[in-house]
Amino acid sequence: MADPRVTGLRGIELAVFDLAASAAFYKTCWALELVGQSGDRAFLRAAGAEHHVLTLHQRPRAGVVRVNFAAPDRASVDALHAKAQALGATTHAPQALMKEEGGGYGFEIVTPEGQLLRVSSDVALHADVDPDTARPTKVNHVVLNAADMDLQMKFFCDMLGFKFSDCNGHMNFIRCSANHHSIALAKSDGPSLNHVAFEMEDIDGLMRGVGRMRLAEHELGWGVGRHAGPGRNVFSYFVDPNGFAIEYTTDVDQVDDSYVSRSGEYWANLPLRPCAWAGAKMMATPRMREAMGGKLIAAANAALAQSCDDAISNKMAG
Numbered sequence: 418m419a420d421p422r423v424t425g426l427r428g429i430e431l432a433v434f435d436l437a438a439s440a441a442f443y444k445t446c447w448a449l450e451l452v453g454q455s456g457d458r459a460f461l462r463a464a465g466a467e468h469h470v471l472t473l474h475q476r477p478r479a480g481v482v483r484v485n486f487a488a489p490d491r492a493s494v495d496a497l498h499a500k501a502q503a504l505g506a507t508t509h510a511p512q513a514l515m516k517e518e519g520g521g522y523g524f525e526i527v528t529p530e531g532q533l534l535r536v537s538s539d540v541a542l543h544a545d546v547d548p549d550t551a552r553p554t555k556v557n558h559v560v561l562n563a564a565d566m567d568l569q570m571k572f573f574c575d576m577l578g579f580k581f582s583d584c585n586g587h588m589n590f591i592r593c594s595a596n597h598h599s600i601a602l603a604k605s606d607g608p609s610l611n612h613v614a615f616e617m618e619d620i621d622g623l624m625r626g627v628g629r630m631r632l633a634e635h636e637l638g639w640g641v642g643r644h645a646g647p648g649r650n651v652f653s654y655f656v657d658p659n660g661f662a663i664e665y666t667t668d669v670d671q672v673d674d675s676y677v678s679r680s681g682e683y684w685a686n687l688p689l690r691p692c693a694w695a696g697a698k699m700m701a702t703p704r705m706r707e708a709m710g711g712k713l714i715a716a717a718n719a720a721l722a723q724s725c726d727d728a729i730s731n732k733m734a735g
Contacts, residue, residue, distance in 0.1 A: 421496035422578020423486040423536055426599040428470035428556045429613050430482035433659045434721070436475035442658050443471060446633045447615070448552040448626065455517045463615065464547035465554040468519030468540050470615075478718045479659045481610045483525070483533045484559055484600075486577065486593065487540075491522050494538050498524045501576050514540070526576065529568050530608040532561060536577070550622030551629065553615035557650075557666050558598050560588070560612050562605035562711055569602045582672065583647035586681025590647045597648040597670040609711030612654065612662035619667055620651055626665045627653045638662070638705030642692035646684045649693065654705055660713030662705060 433439040440459045443449045449461035449471060457475035462468065474482050488494045494511050501508045507527040514521045514537060523537030563569045570589045573579040579591040582598050590598035603611045617623040627641060640653035650669040657663050684690075692699035707713050 420578065421493050421500060423488055423593045425487040425594050426556055427467060427485035427487050429484050429559055430472035430474060431661060432474045432476035432478060432480050432482050434479055436473055439473050439658060446630055446635060453517050462543065463555050464549060464552040466542040466546055467555055468542060470556045479714050481532060483535055485535045488536050488538045490538050494522055494524065494536060497536055501526050504576060506576055528572050530563055532608060550618040551625035554618055555616050557596065557614045557616035557669060558601060560601040560603055562609045562611045563602045564605065564607050566602035566604050573600060581678055583679050584681055585646045585684040595671045595673065597672050605710065610661060611709045612664050614664040614666045617665050617667045623651060623653060623665050623667045630655055639701035642699040643694050645687050645690045645693040656704060656708045660708055660717050662708040
């Protein structure tokens with residue numbers, strides 16, 4: 418196969434502190450649907466056909482477990498794995514995937530900054546698609562914080578066939594489909610999750626989703642607005658119970674090979690930033706900025722580790 422590449426973003430897997438509470442939040446407030454649970458894992462689908470878009474893992478520490486991508490078929494999976502091996506990536510042989518995960522065939526690969534990715538094909542799809550536009554239809558994009566975003570971008574492009582879309586000066590936007598970006602890489606001190614964006618059918622559906630979250634007393638951390646920068650999508654950001662930044666988005670630019678990439682200087686000179694509707698009057702809250710920087714998760718993990726140390730010390734003292 419001359420030029421194997423991934424063809425889409427399937428979803429993301431997150432480690433959470435309380436599996437039951439996190440699953441309840443994503444079911445009741447975020448409007449995903451539980452499609453299976455196996456031990457310390459819960460699988461949740463969106464309104465679209467993808468078997469699941471979010472896997473929650475019960476873990477002592479919160480963080481990103483894995484980001485999942487689609488390949489067209491088994492031959493593409495094998496070809497991508499062979500390319501990754503030839504380029505010296507950390508990976509393992511493709512294999513059959515577990516039934517509770519939708520089955521299929523795939524392999525895992527590790528980025529230069531240590532994030533785990535999976536590429537798979539032939540995963541089971543749902544025959545039913547929910548027409549309720551207030552529910553997310555899929556995961557639209559994942560933004561990863563990176564100490565070296567250029568190195569990370571090179572990895573995604575060389576190993577998995579991503580294409581460069583834009584750079585706004587502090588983020589690289591790359592794509593594996595017509596969607597302007599499936600992955601973005603944000604400059605940071607180290608690897609963590611910046612945010613994960615769930616696609617809504619249209620602006621009315623997005624507003625209904627925002628309304629559901631606000632009625633459940635969840636603070637809107639940024640939005641509702643439209644990005645003046647790359648992708649130009651409508652956005653609304655919240656923080657989940659674990660400290661992850663999550664987004665409802667819609668109307669993301671769809672592009673093809675004729676798309677002209679822009680530099681940070683171009684985006685910086687646009688008249689309204691960061692919101693095309695309200696400029697600098699539409700800014701993220703301090704808590705949202707901390708969540709996007711991975712600081713909320715880091716603080717929660719540190720606090721949990723401290724409480725565990727205290728418990729051990731108290732037990733030993735007793």
